[in-house]
Amino acid sequence: MEMEQMQEQSVDEASQREAKIKKKGFPVWLQLLFLLVLVFALRTFVLGTVYVKGSSMEPNFHHGDLVFINKLATSIGTPKQGDIVICQLHSDEQREKIIKRVIGLPGDVIDIVWNGDSENVEYYLYINDELIEEPYLEEPIMTKGEIEYPFTVPEGSYFVMGDNRNASSDSRRTSIGAIEKKDLVGKVVFRLFPFDGFGFIS
Known part of the structure; x- marks a missing residue:
């Protein structure tokens, strides 16, 4: 027991x-x-936050905006026309991150064409011979940049421009040109600040 x-x-x-x-x-x-x-791991490979600098994406993004980016959308995924992306520059003039809109995909033929009016000069954007409507722009394009047109986007690269076309350093400049996929840091998916613009980016 x-x-x-x-x-x-x-x-x-x-x-x-x-x-x-x-x-x-x-x-x-x-x-x-x-x-x-x-x-x-999340901060390095998946998600991140970036402050917008400058006025090149006005009226849709302003200096000081805080945005949330999805890094997998550009590293693993395939960027689409119209996506807002963060690009890493490596030129002698600029070695910084910039925010731009994807305009041309690999293989696309970009042309920026004068309207023929010497008094009211405007330029129109064509992709693969098709006129592109851009309702997100506040002003017409007044400068076509330094590159030669028509411009074919190299494989593995993307043609990007700022929404404030007349105050944007982008793929139209020879010092920047098309952005290689490896230099696309991430896709902007959400605006955190200012609070009146808080929400997902469509």
């Missing part, structure tokens, strides 16, 4: 120790380390 009680007591103690181990789980330091690694 006494032996049975001792065996029951040993089983109870073992069960209690096992329960304590399960209840305790991973050490706090290990949980914190896992959290830090997860945050680092």
